Amino acid sequence: MPLSRFTTIGTGGLAQYLAEPNEELALQTMLQWAEQEQLAIAVIGLGSNLLPADTGFAGLVLRLDGALAAIEVTETGVIAGGGATLATVVRKVGDAGLAGFEFACAIPGTIGGAVRMNAGAYGRECKDVLVGVTICSANGIRRAHADELALTYRHSNLKPGEIVTQAELALAPGDPAGIKALVREYQDRRSAAQPRKARTFGSVFKNPAGEQTSGQILEACGLKGYTVGGARISEKHANFIENFADATSADVLALMVEARRRAREQFGVELEHEVQTLGDIVIPPA
Numbered sequence: 602m603p604l605s606r607f608t609t610i611g612t613g614g615l616a617q618y619l620a621e622p623n624e625e626l627a628l629q630t631m632l633q634w635a636e637q638e639q640l641a642i643a644v645i646g647l648g649s650n651l652l653p654a655d656t657g658f659a660g661l662v663l664r665l666d667g668a669l670a671a672i673e674v675t676e677t678g679v680i681a682g683g684g685a686t687l688a689t690v691v692r693k694v695g696d697a698g699l700a701g702f703e704f705a706c707a708i709p710g711t712i713g714g715a716v717r718m719n720a721g722a723y724g725r726e727c728k729d730v731l732v733g734v735t736i737c738s739a740n741g742i743r744r745a746h747a748d749e750l751a752l753t754y755r756h757s758n759l760k761p762g763e764i765v766t767q768a769e770l771a772l773a774p775g776d777p778a779g780i781k782a783l784v785r786e787y788q789d790r791r792s793a794a795q796p797r798k799a800r801t802f803g804s805v806f807k808n809p810a811g812e813q814t815s816g817q818i819l820e821a822c823g824l825k826g827y828t829v830g831g832a833r834i835s836e837k838h839a840n841f842i843e844n845f846a847d848a849t850s851a852d853v854l855a856l857m858v859e860a861r862r863r864a865r866e867q868f869g870v871e872l873e874h875e876v877q878t879l880g881d882i883v884i885p886p887a
């Protein structure tokens with residue numbers, strides 16, 4: 602199965618094995634099998650921050666489904682499966698009058714991906730609401746408090762093969778109409794600032810320390826509209842790469858390398874990529 606079908610950028614070659622476990626026991630059985638077979642393991646959510654190699658992934662790719670994507674709203678927050686989509690969680694907690702997770706409305710990922718990436722927007726991030734997680738790996742199941750995950754800007758200490766199967770978020774009481782209004786406001790702000798219909802993986806690079814964002818630096822480098830093969834740097838936001846015509850991951854990678862080179866040469870800034878890679882693909886230094 603080509604990974605391009607499971608990434609928002611729409612690139613990536615074949616996964617050697619792809620499985621969609623729908624409960625913890627099935628997941629554990631798959632992980633143990635992969636270990637016996639000495640296969641590499643990767644978990645993907647909605648593939649919204651992922652650049653898989655054009656040569657694919659030699660190993661087992663897992664996507665969480667069923668009970669591993671279930672959502673239970675509680676009086677003080679939510680317990681959600683790693684495969685639950687952020688959009689559904691945002692809607693359910695909003696309907697229940699629980700505030701504090703609105704920032705996630707425009708992040709097209711899953712709970713597991715959001716924990717792994719410490720996803721955030723509008724001055725808030727996963728870390729602000731995360732109480733703890735359940736992590737499943739070939740070594741078994743463990744629970745971890747949020748503090749143990751070393752969550753910083755778009756970073757956690759979760760390793761490949763460590764799968765977040767459940768997360769608990771603590772939220773505050775709020776007015777459902779007010780929550781809905783804030784979600785709508787965030788979504789409108791997104792549509793105004795970023796390409797929403799194009800195939801992208803969100804921000805390519807993290808924002809560097811200092812005044813300027815990666816988008817501003819890359820725009821000042823004259824990169825808007827710069828094209829390699831079927832991929833181009835967005836005209837709307839220079840820190841986004843769009844797959845506009847059957848791009849390959851190699852096309853995307855070439856744009857990233859050029860962007861980093863120019864940012865370094867013109868601004869002396871070393872841009873660090875936010876997007877995660879899968880398989881035999883290396884983002885070389887500028």
Ligand SMILES: Cc1cc2nc3c(=O)[nH]c(=O)nc-3n(C[C@H](O)[C@H](O)[C@H](O)COP(=O)(O)OP(=O)(O)OC[C@H]3O[C@@H](n4cnc5c(N)ncnc54)[C@H](O)[C@@H]3O)c2cc1C
Pocket residue numbers: 609643644645646647648649650651665683684707708709710711712713714715716717718719720721722755759763764765766796797801802803804877
């Ligand atoms: C249009 C657009 C806008 C975006 N805006 C934002 C934004 O505002 N803020 C932001 O932070 N990000 C943003 N992103 C990036 C992306 O949505 C987030 O990083 C999101 O958290 C990725 O979630 P995912 O489930 O799709 O993970 P994937 O992209 O599938 O995977 C990303 C990483 O998480 C790991 N992972 C996935 N699931 C699990 C799991 N269950 N357990 C352990 N590890 C897991 C993967 O192995 C991989 O390393 C945007 C992306 C797009 C396309």
